[in-house]
Each structure stands twice: as C-alpha cells, then as structure tokens.
Amino acid sequence: MTAKPGKITQREIARIAGVSQTTVSMVLNDREGSNVRIPEATRARVKEAIERSTYVADPAARRLAGLDNQIIGVFTYEPALSPESMDFYGPLLNGIERGAETLGCDLLFFTSSPVEDGKRKLFHRKTRLRLADGCILLGQEMDGADLERLVDERFPFVAVGRRDETAARVPYVGIDYAAPTVGLIDRAVELGHERAVYVHRGRDTPTARDRRGAVESPAADRLVRTTLAADEDLTAVAGTVRAAGATLVLAEDAFLAEDVVHALRTEGLDVPDGVSVAALAEVRGHRIGGRALTGFHVRRGQVATEALALLQQLIMTAPEEWDTLDTQRLLSADLEAGETVVERRPA
C-alpha cells in the first residue's frame, strides 16, 4: 500500500481528548454497562475531538478485533453487471441494494474471483470472503462443493433460488411454483378445460421437479394430463395435443411457450381460441401475437430482500442455533392472468 499520510488513529484522538485509547473506543461504540460509565463531559470531549479530526475507525482493525463489519458479500458465478445478465440479476441486485441500505450494510462484490471453465470460483487463495459478515450467493446453477464447504465452515450465507445440489442444509430463499401451478390449473378447469398437455425441457433442476410435481399432483387431477419432453424439435406437439384431445398446453417457461405456439399454429391449430397456452414461469414482457401470455410473475426483488433478511438473522445468531431458524424459505410466484388461457370452446 502507498503511504497513508493522513491516517489518524484512536490513539491520536485519545491524546487530544486527554483520555485513554480505551475510552475513545468505548465512546465510539456507545459501550455502556455494568462496568463502564463514562460521564457526559468526557464523552463530549472525545466526540468533539473526533468531529474536529477526519477520524474514522479502521474497519480492518475492527474486524480483526472481533466486531461485525456491516459488510455483506455478493457472489455470482458469472458477471453480475453485464448487460446480458441484467435481465436476470437486475431485480435481484436492486432488492439487495435496498435491503443493504435498510440494514446499514455495505456490499462487497467478489469480482476478483478467478474464472475457470467460464465460471467464477468462490474459494481461492486470496478470497476476501471472510471480510464480509455473511454472503449472498446468486446464480442459476451453483457448485455443490462450495455450498457444503460454506455450511461446514459455519459461514453465514444465503443462496437465492431453491437449492438441492447437496445433502447439506443450505439456507436459501427460492420461488414456489407448485402452489401457483395448482392455482393455474384450477382456473383452467373453471374455464371448462378437461385435458391438457405439459411440455417441459426434460431438465432435472429443483424448480423443474417442482413444476412437474405440481402438474402430476392429485390436486391437479381434475385435469387429464399428458406430459411431453420437448427436444429441439417441437413438431410432435400438435400431434400430441390432437391425440390427447387437449385444449390447453402448459409450457415450462415463456420461451418454450412461444415455440410451442409457433409449432401449433404451423400445424393449423389456433391459439388461444383452439388451444389455450400458459407458461409455468415468469411471463412479463412475453406476448403471443399481441396477447399477454398467461403464467406467473416472480417478485424477484422481494426474493432478494427476503434473502438479505434471512442472512442478517444468521449473522446475528450463533451457528449452534441456526437449526432453530427457518432457513429454507419459498416465496410463491403470483398468478399472471394474461390473455392466452381462454374459455374452452366445445369442438
């Protein structure tokens, strides 16, 4: 480090105020208790000395001496501030910033992590992870070993998004797709639909299982369902729909829904008048030939805020008692009515 000429310490303040360094520290941290009782006069003297100087406590020293730093780490497996990732990270980062503001915390982005196979590494020789009181983990996929190690080390952290990469009990805040899926099916049944096809990507992620579980659940039994794993080639969709006599297609996500609609129309099926379509995921901004796609809305900012709140709880709680906390939280996605699920027209 270059010299720090202007650096002024507690000792200096103590000298000016004519007290001990200990007293300065006490005043600074508002320590008041059975043992300490600093008269207002002394207190004022110290405070004035601080005001007149440019003194600020060295956070490194504070931290080393065992105090919180009010710094929350933010780790993403890929760049968080690039234009491409803004779509996904933007609302989350916004929520994190607002949460940090209310908690009075600064945010440390671990942009120095070495990149390997296109992903940043959380643990590495020079990680500044420990400078933070705790850490928020962001990313579509995470490394199971990282999660386990964090849990092992009792480092306070919260992952955004449901996690099951590992057996360890990973604290997270995720989205519940099961409840709104059932809600969506309810609505479809009300509109007269009796048979549906579920088109998914054949992935085995937590949320994919979540959706599939809901689609196949007894709660959805009022609707006869057929499941179709979409390969690149969606030409089979129309055939499946016809064979099943379905009037509704549920697609795993909005992009898939768009592709499905294209395939259906190519095969002469009308959407939504012939076949209704919905996505079991975020649909804001997605339109099907001018009509708002039916599906869900995910309050991503709120997920982040909730993650920060949970992290704060972990930081404030001794690791031994973490088990008593509710460390795996789900926020339900909202139903987004849209205009692509319409009343069933009798054939």
Next chain:
Amino acid sequence: MTAKPGKITQREIARIAGVSQTTVSMVLNDREGSNVRIPEATRARVKEAIERSTYVADPAARRLAGLDNQIIGVFTYEPALSPESMDFYGPLLNGIERGAETLGCDLLFFTSSPVEDGKRKLFHRKTRLRLADGCILLGQEMDGADLERLVDERFPFVAVGRRDETAARVPYVGIDYAAPTVGLIDRAVELGHERAVYVHRGRDTPTARDRRGAVESPAADRLVRTTLAADEDLTAVAGTVRAAGATLVLAEDAFLAEDVVHALRTEGLDVPDGVSVAALAEVRGHRIGGRALTGFHVRRGQVATEALALLQQLIMTAPEEWDTLDTQRLLSADLEAGETVVERRPA
C-alpha cells in the same frame, strides 16, 4: 461477531507443516529475496498443509498488517442498482466490473451511507471507505466538499465525469464534447448548411460550457450561428429558425432535440427535409419519426474502464508523485451519423 468455530489460522498450518508461522506467511506471499530462501521441500510441505485445510488468509489481518486489499470502493450519491438509474449507471457499472476483474479487485459498494436530502453522504462516522485501496465516485452532481476532503487526505479516488465543483485538482475521467461538436459542424458544412441555431438549456455545468464553447469557437465559424436558451416553452424555436434563415438546429441533448422537432413541425417546418436536427449528446435509441437522430455516442463503459485504470495508477503511486500523473482525462464522444442531418435543399 458470532463465533467462528471453523476458523483456521496460519499458526495452525504452521503446526501441521512443522514450520514457523513466519514461514507460512512467506510461502503464502511468495516472498523470495536476499534474506529469505525457502527450499522447495519446505515450500511444498506448507502448500500441501494449506491445500488439505480450508485455510484462507484473513483479509482484515492482511490489511491491518499493511498490505493492499485489492478492494476498490464504489460510491454513488444515489442508489446505483435501481431500475431507474440503470440507464445511466448500467454501462458504467459494467465497465467497472470488467475493469475490476482484470485488475483482480473486489468491489465495495457503499450502500450503508446515510441519506440526507435525498443524497447519500460519503463521509460519516462508520464509513468503510478506508477498507478500500481507492474509490470510484459516480454521479451527475457531486459534493465539492467531499472532493476536497478526499484530495486533502490523499485518498486515491477517481471521479467519473468532468469535475469542477472545487479548485482542488480532482482526478477524473470525463467526456469531451468539444471535438465531436466541431466534427459535426464540419459535416453539416459539407452538406451545404450555412446557418444554424443552437438550442440549449441555459445550464452552467462543465459539459454545457464544453458544448457551448465548441459551438461558439472559431473552428465553427464557417457556420453562422444563433444561440437560443430553451425555456419550457419551445414555441420560439421555429420563429428563430426562420428569422435566422437556418437550415440546421443543434440541440444540447436528445430529449431537447425531440421537443424541438415537435415544435418545428407544429409550426409547419419539415424535419429533416426543411431543417436538419442533431443533438450534441448521446443519441442511441432516439428516433425522429422513424429516423435515427444524428448526434454522438458516448462509450460509457470505456469511461469506467479508464477511470479504474487511472485509480489503479494512483493506488500504485506515492501521493507525492501524483502530480506527475495525467489525472484529468477526457475521452472523446463518437460521431453518430444518424439520419436527421441531410443535404441542404436550396429553398
């Protein structure tokens, strides 16, 4: 701070490897010199002990002991990650992230700064400013007193955007609008324009002076110019244009250009066939009745990258020698041809 049960230190590693803690530190930091010469065998033993453990150096302790932290602070006077500010900050933050990655630095966002009169305060009792090796300052307007204090304290920092709030020599990276303004005028002259009106907002910011200086400079003398300060009411524009016999309007920014076009058209003047229009500012994304607005493009990401590079130089250089550095840098805005400045049609 909550207990850190898993925390493993250099002393522990030293015990395992059967060496002194000093040696561990030496190995960790690749210290090799006249005085130290650690045999490969010892080195390997230490490294292995580290590998097998989950050891990472405590950054707080490192910092306290006098080393760089590879942490760069980022301060904004208002929220940086909100949807509204993303338009302005997005490209800058992206540039900062990329710069930090290449420098191997982490980024500390000072989101904890108390808000006063709607603006965050840079200096306050618990500022973690000093945890960073240096700081990037972002914002349309900054506090002159803050800038002065940073300069006084010899704290390495760089402001993004040209600065003249204070007499102190503030390090900054800003945009040069003068050169491209002259370039734009050259182009207009080539296209046969002889008379122009400059419409501005009557502000007295550095960049406003910059543009106005260029418009009124001898380099622009080939074009007869009239200057008009736009109040809310732009109805005067058409009259001024007619009175001056102008075939070109230069507006201070793209939004003003749009308003001007509206006013001209209302008064029966055709744009661009009757009157050409350009903005002396960023025009990407601005269209005038389907035609791309002529003006500039500002590579904001590059401004940020340059600011980070300058900051790194400051950090690496002793304050006494900062004067020898080029600490006030301007990047020229690019000319954006657009389609709203066209060949002059003889009346």
Next chain:
DNA sequence: CTGAAAGCGCTTACAG
C-alpha cells in the same frame, strides 16, 4: 534457510 518478536488499530475482559 528459519523463527522470535514487534506492530498494524482496534475491542474487551480485568483490575484498579
């Protein structure tokens, strides 16, 4: 080649 010791600036028992 290696380690004991001092010191970075702070906090917190502990002893007056």
Next chain:
DNA sequence: CTGAAAGCGCTTACAG
C-alpha cells in the same frame, strides 16, 4: 469511572 494489557491474524524487519 478509567486505563494498562492481552489478543485478533497477519507481515516484515531483524537476528540467528
């Protein structure tokens, strides 16, 4: 009510 002292985990002269 107040201060001397130990200690946080690390780095770097310094002395073997």
